[in-house]
């Protein structure tokens with residue numbers, strides 16, 4: 001059975017059908033890219049899966065159990081993680097404290113942040129930072145980090161609830177090519193080591209075609225293609241609908 005099953009998921013805003021009868025399955029150990037032009041329904045799909053939105057129709061199943069309509073916190077506790085931006089609130093903290101805060105939140109002890117919390121979950125936080133290659137920078141302030149390193153901290157924070165499914169919203173936005181490849185290679189390693197599944201949106205086609213096991217293409221709320229990168233690359237409807245005629249997917253093999 002697939003870890004995630006999305007069945008005929010639909011959501012409209014006023015008269016606009018943001019997502020129409022979307023169905024797909026995502027097994028553990030797979031990195032699935034969700035792509036499509038602006039307004040295709042990618043964010044809506046993410047928000048329906050992680051409980052920030054409720055669907056009009058359809059089901060979301062995790063390990064065969066319905067999580068449809070549960071609130072975001074419950075879904076997070078069931079093991080659906082999401083990378084979230086290191087916000088202004090975290091930028092004054094050190095790298096280590098940020099990950100400790102995420103662990104505290106997972107263990108429902110966020111209030112302890114305002115106490116001397118330095119020792120809480122220190123060991124686990126260091127282990128997570130080690131996994132994302134940030135242990136050596138544990139004592140630095142988030143505010144002074146390079147952009148690629150902030151993304152690594154965000155990843156460590158997202159791993160704090162030991163997710164089985166990780167949602168990554170444009171993980172490499174704003175990064176240089178080398179940083180992009182490094183972050184996605186790290187994500188792949190985590191997928192392999194932890195046996196988790198990753199669903200990610202991404203505008204950078206070189207990242208998508210180099211790192212996704214499978215690609216879903218949405219256009220105007222409808223599924224246009226679902227397949228391996230080579231299949232999607234060759235799909236005439238994808239070229240036409242997503243990129244416009246004559247456009248190419250760039251040089252990534």
Ligand SMILES: Nc1ncnc2c1ncn2[C@@H]1O[C@H](COP(=O)(O)OP(=O)(O)OP(=O)(O)O)[C@@H](O)[C@H]1O
Pocket residue numbers: 013014016017018036037038039040041042043044045
């Ligand atoms: N809260 C909302 N209220 C009204 N309309 C919305 C809302 N959220 C999304 N929409 C509409 O639903 C459609 C799908 O939007 P969505 O943000 O899911 O697309 P997207 O693929 O994530 O786009 P982008 O790549 O630009 O982020 C769009 O027509 C959008 O205007």
